[in-house]
Amino acid sequence: MAKQIEVAGLDAYYGTHKAIEGISMTIEPRSVTAFIGPSGCGKSTFLRTLNRMHEVIPGARVEGKVRLEDQDLYGADVDPVSVRRTIGMVFQRPNPFPTMSIFDNVAAGLRLNGRHSRSQLDGIVEESLKGANLWNEVKDRLNKPGAGLSGGQQQRLCIARAIAVRPQVLLMDEPCSALDPISTLAIEDLISQLKQDYTIVIVTHNMQQAARVSDKTAFFNLAAQGQPGKLVEMDETSKIFTNPAEKATEDYITGRFG
Amino acid sequence: MTVQTGIQPISSARRAKDRLVQVLVYLAFALAVIPLLSVLWLVVKNGIGRLDMEFLTHSMRNIGARDAGGGAYHAIIGTLEQVLLASLIAVPIGLLTAVYLVEYGEGGRLSRTISFFVDVMTGVPSVVSGLFVLAFWILVLGMPFSGFAGALALSILMMPVVVRSAEEMLRLVPRELREASYALGVPKWRTIVKVVLPTAFTGIVTGVMLAVARVAGETAPLLLTVFVTDSINNDPFNGPQMGLPLYVFDQAGRPTDTAVDRAWTGALTLILIVMLLNLVARLITWWRSPARRR
Numbered sequence: 011m012a013k014q015i016e017v018a019g020l021d022a023y024y025g026t027h028k029a030i031e032g033i034s035m036t037i038e039p040r041s042v043t044a045f046i047g048p049s050g051c052g053k054s055t056f057l058r059t060l061n062r063m064h065e066v067i068p069g070a071r072v073e074g075k076v077r078l079e080d081q082d083l084y085g086a087d088v089d090p091v092s093v094r095r096t097i098g099m100v101f102q103r104p105n106p107f108p109t110m111s112i113f114d115n116v117a118a119g120l121r122l123n124g125r126h127s128r129s130q131l132d133g134i135v136e137e138s139l140k141g142a143n144l145w146n147e148v149k150d151r152l153n154k155p156g157a158g159l160s161g162g163q164q165q166r167l168c169i170a171r172a173i174a175v176r177p178q179v180l181l182m183d184e185p186c187s188a189l190d191p192i193s194t195l196a197i198e199d200l201i202s203q204l205k206q207d208y209t210i211v212i213v214t215h216n217m218q219q220a221a222r223v224s225d226k227t228a229f230f231n232l233a234a235q236g237q238p239g240k241l242v243e244m245d246e247t248s249k250i251f252t253n254p255a256e257k258a259t260e261d262y263i264t265g266r267f268g
Numbered sequence: 269m270t271v272q273t274g275i276q277p278i279s280s281a282r283r284a285k286d287r288l289v290q291v292l293v294y295l296a297f298a299l300a301v302i303p304l305l306s307v308l309w310l311v312v313k314n315g316i317g318r319l320d321m322e323f324l325t326h327s328m329r330n331i332g333a334r335d336a337g338g339g340a341y342h343a344i345i346g347t348l349e350q351v352l353l354a355s356l357i358a359v360p361i362g363l364l365t366a367v368y369l370v371e372y373g374e375g376g377r378l379s380r381t382i383s384f385f386v387d388v389m390t391g392v393p394s395v396v397s398g399l400f401v402l403a404f405w406i407l408v409l410g411m412p413f414s415g416f417a418g419a420l421a422l423s424i425l426m427m428p429v430v431v432r433s434a435e436e437m438l439r440l441v442p443r444e445l446r447e448a449s450y451a452l453g454v455p456k457w458r459t460i461v462k463v464v465l466p467t468a469f470t471g472i473v474t475g476v477m478l479a480v481a482r483v484a485g486e487t488a489p490l491l492l493t494v495f496v497t498d499s500i501n502n503d504p505f506n507g508p509q510m511g512l513p514l515y516v517f518d519q520a521g522r523p524t525d526t527a528v529d530r531a532w533t534g535a536l537t538l539i540l541i542v543m544l545l546n547l548v549a550r551l552i553t554w555w556r557s558p559a560r561r562r
């Protein structure tokens with residue numbers, strides 16, 4: 011059940027500092043959308059507004075509209091907890107729960123949200139770990155601590171943990187920035203597989219990666235230092251990388267700045 | 269003048285400085301350890317003689333002023349009950365306060381006020397907490413001297429220690445872990461209970477043990493609240509009790525050698541009890557730690 015996301019006129023603030031301004035876009039279901047742009051232009055901030063994670067930072071707030079199909083995510087009676095259950099997230103740095111085993115890490119989202127029978131959990135954990143390409147490496151040590159895995163394995167563990175709760179959208183903030191090329195490739199393969207069932211948004215600093223995995227690409231930029239970040243353009247990935255409409259996009263992609 | 273470039277051997281001046289500081293550090297360590305060891309040595313040397321079954325199982329009832337024998341059973345029971353009750357009061361309140369300060373306070377006016385008063389409480393001399401319970405609980409409310417009154421006084425001393433140490437431990441839990449939990453659609457309170465507190469568990473237990481060790485040896489507040497008795501009183505809610513620090517104080521003030529011996533043994537018993545509690549806490553944290561399952 012992948013769903014479409016529609017954003018209209020979105021601003022996000024940290025206290026009085028406006029980090030992003032006037033962002034409108036449509037994110038298609040069953041596709042991969044990549045966000046690119048120079049450091050500090052608000053990619054992470056924007057990503058976090060999509061599942062109401064922005065507001066967990068003290069003083070942070072959002073203005074504007076985000077719709078998931080026909081639901082306003084910032085509606086007055088919407089429970090942010092249920093939004094986050096529907097729209098999962100993988101962070102830049104792998105962050106498995108240090109007190110939990112590999113099994114418990116993957117089961118955490120389900121366990122912390124309600125009762126499941128052991129056999130149900132077993133099934134979901136195996137399926138999620140297979141989905142994250144990690145099952146073969148860890149199937150013999152599910153009871154060992156999650157923190158004992160390598161960085162790349164930990165990141166795939168976090169992906170397994172995120173897909174175990176069956177979200178409809180998966181947000182990934184530079185999921186490969188701390189990984190070696192082999193783990194990166196494994197995760198890119200995984201993203202291509204996952205897009206059959208999920209709507210995927212990925213932030214990346216790696217142009218090749220954006221070109222490889224995404225269907226659409228959005229380029230963000232700052233007008234000047236201290237100004238809020240804005241969406242410059244968004245289009246088919248092939249078009250952005252070969253024939254972008256804006257000069258700034260071309261300059262960024264060809265490495266003339268950023 | 270030559271400009272020095274490239275990789276150089278360590279200069280002899282730096283080597284000498286390194287040696288000097290090393291010696292100073294070891295000296296400081298020795299200075300800190302000498303009093304500790306000498307206290308331990310004295311207590312063990314003077315206390316081991318009377319550390320027998322009679323001491324651990326008998327009270328001072330019907331022991332005459334010059335008699336040998338007698339024991340501290342009533343004081344051991346009293347100390348255990350008083351410290352347990354004090355912990356039952358102080359640990360939940362202290363822990364919840366710390367959770368409020370770290371997770372919900374967000375630097376607001378209320379949390380700053382609480383923080384200020386916790387600091388003030390840290391500085392309250394122990395005899396004042398005893399006086400407070402004496403004045404409020406016993407004189408105004410008309411409650412009897414009891415182990416519970418002593419526990420109240422001790423809990424006042426424990427609370428700020430628990431709050432401060434738990435607060436520090438909770439702040440050490442990385443933001444990313446909380447966010448990972450929120451991003452799975454886990455409500456804030458469950459995140460605190462299932463992710464934040466277990467992650468900080470070891471540190472919190474250590475902090476609680478420090479608080480217990482601190483109050484287990486308090487004499488002044490007990491003097492004013494549990495009074496002194498030579499008989500066994502198992503009921504901490506009724507009537508005067510004894511405590512090990514009180515017992516030591518009481519026996520050491522008596523003029524006979526047998527009483528002074530009992531005081532030493534009482535002190536040794538108190539040290540042993542605190543050590544035993546620490547050991548139990550270590551075992552609990554080891555048993556709960558992820559390293560065990562590796």
Ligand SMILES: Nc1ncnc2c1ncn2[C@@H]1O[C@H](COP(=O)(O)OP(=O)(O)OP(=O)(O)O)[C@@H](O)[C@H]1O
Pocket residue numbers: 024027029047048049050051052053054055056067
């Ligand atoms: N917790 C925060 N508190 C205050 N300001 C913040 C916070 N996080 C980010 N910002 C500010 O918001 C702006 C956008 O930051 P953001 O992290 O979204 O950038 P980014 O595009 O993800 O950068 P990068 O590519 O380096 O990850 C920056 O100016 C940053 O300083």
Ligand SMILES: [Mg+2]
Pocket residue numbers: 053054055183
């Ligand atoms: Mg970022």
